[in-house]
Amino acid sequence: MAHAAPTPGMRTPALTGSGTDHLPDVFDERTHLVARWAVPVTLGLVYGYWAAANRRSGGPVTGWNILFGFVAALAFAALYVAIRAVAPRLRREAHALLWALFAGCAIGFLVNQSGASVLYSAxxxxxxxxxxxxxxxxxYSTHGEAAGHRAG
Known part of the structure; x- marks a missing residue:
């Protein structure tokens, strides 16, 4: 098949940004709203269950263990929502650092609840x-520059 040769004034998807600006959004606003809250709640519940299971080390499930799991889930979900709201406003270095700190602290906490030493958890x-x-x-460096966002 023959294609038209690009001219100097012609805009192509490869030159206009991330390459996804011409794709339609297949989900409606309601689906995005549900996902905006379902993802943190689901991740928080999984994290809370995991932390509670690590803490009891295969022992019996107690009321305090269930309470601990729900508090861990609430803290994780709240921090996730806060970071998701704040991080896109930051420069790419700080954006990446914020998510890395969140994930590192979350993983370190889970490892610590399993009874490992503080040095190993850290x-x-x-x-x-x-x-x-x-x-x-x-x-963020590759996708941000493609979308026209520069560092600093």
Whole structure:
């Protein structure tokens, strides 16, 4: 098939940003609203259950264990929502660092609840945060520059 050759004034999707600005949004506003709250609640409940299960170490489920799980779930979900609201307003370095700190602290807390030493929990937390920071910084650098956002 023949294609028209681009001219100097012609705009193509590869030159206009991230390349996704021409794709339609297949979900309506209600679906986005439900997802905006369902994701933090679901992740929080999974995190709370995981923290409570680590804390009881296979022992019996008690009322205090259930309370601990719900408090951990509430704290995780609240922090997730707060970071999701604040992080996009930051520069890409701070944006990546904020998500890395959140994930590192969350993982370190889970490891600590399993009865591991504080030194081991901190080292796992730092390793996870460093890996996530590298991945998020790369993602925000490549996608941010494509969308026209510059650092600083």
């Amino acid at each position: 080292s796992v937390s730092l390793a996870a945060a460093a890996g996530l920071f590298a991945a998020m910084f790369y993602r």
